[in-house]
Amino acid sequence: MAAIDSLPPLRDVIATHELSAKKALGQNFLLDLNLTAKIARQAGNLAGSDVLEIGPGPGGLTRGLLAEGARRVLSIExxxxxLPVLDEIAAAYPGRFSYIHGDALQVDPLAHLTPPIRVAANLPYNIGTELLIRWLTPPQWPPFWESLTLMFQREVAERITAKPGTNHYGRLAILAQWRADAKIVMDLPPQAFTPPPKVSSAVVHLTALPEPRYPADLKVLERVTAAAFGQRRKMLRASLKSLSPQIEDILNAVGIPPTERAEQVDIEHFCALARALATA
Structure with missing residues (x-):
């Protein structure tokens, strides 16, 4: 395996620092530096961007991002x-790498980053979806990030990128694709990780749209999709009746048959429904 920098191979790093992956922290380490560099390349041209990374662990993706030319990388661990491993990376890349020791769900890194900003991470499985939802629902849009390049369990990746009429299509697909272009750019088998997880993984790349794809109030849209997919086997006239006593008339007015089920309705029609309910 070709070296991407002057630092030791990841297996040696893990052995030296006695880093066994902790299940409680959702850790599964990638040890192939060629693979982490390939993931870094999915984030696009990094030369003019700061990159935010969550959960660097032994620093495989961190080193990939730096080797691929990121202007600066900030990790939260x-x-x-x-931390001693990250100190070694900081010494090898002076002025280009720093980290915050803390919980990514509680730390605000924006004071330490300069736009344009990209996010790239092999996300800990136990907080990945929550972080994604936070990044997709900031108070202001467009968000602080230009793109997200994130590793998820394959099933979560399919939920993010699913199309109407498929089993994985639901609230997460609508939220992600309403405000971003989302696609799966890599698949990784369990054997790529140490320890191997029970499921396959995938890298999803999301590019923020300048404005949402269709006009709608976020909170109304979330309320509509929660009701619709909370009872996804029911017809919409039944699952949405708690939102308005005139729900059948409203559905007809925006071009959705009241007998339709949630998974058949595309994002444009969900947004039209949210607008109609907001003014009803």
């Missing part, structure tokens, strides 16, 4: 066992 909760596991204090990994």
């Amino acid at each position: 909760k596991d204090d066992r990994c």
Whole structure:
């Protein structure tokens, strides 16, 4: 395996610092530096961007991002066992890498980043979806990030990129694709990780749209999709009746048959429904 920098191979790093992956932290380490560099390349041209990384662990993706030319990388790491490794990376890339020791769900990194900003991470499985939803629902749009390049369990990746009429289509697909272009750009088998997880993984790349694809109030749209997919086997006239006593008339007015089920309705019609309910 070709070296991407002057630092030791990841297996040696893990052995030296006695870094066994912790299930409680959702850790599964990628040890192939060629693979982490390939993931970094999915984030696009990094030369003019700061990159935010969550959960660097032993620093495989961190080193990939730096080797691929990121202007600067800021990582957030909760596991204090990994900090000596990150110090070594900082010494090897002076002025281009720093980290915050803390919980990504509680730390606000924006004061430490300069736009344009991209996010790239092999996300800890136990907080990945929550972080994505936070990044997709900021108070202001467009968000602080230009793109997200994120590793998820394959099933979560399919939920993000699903199309209407498929089993994985639901609230997460609508939220992600309403405000971003989302696509799966890599698949990774369990054997790529140490320890191997029970499921396959995938990298999803999301590019923020300048404005949402269709006009709608976020909170109304979330309320509509929660009701619709909370009872996804029911017809919409039944699953949405709690939102308005005139729900059948409203559905007809925006071009949705009241007998339709949630998974058959595309994002444009969900947004039209949200607008109609907001003014009803």
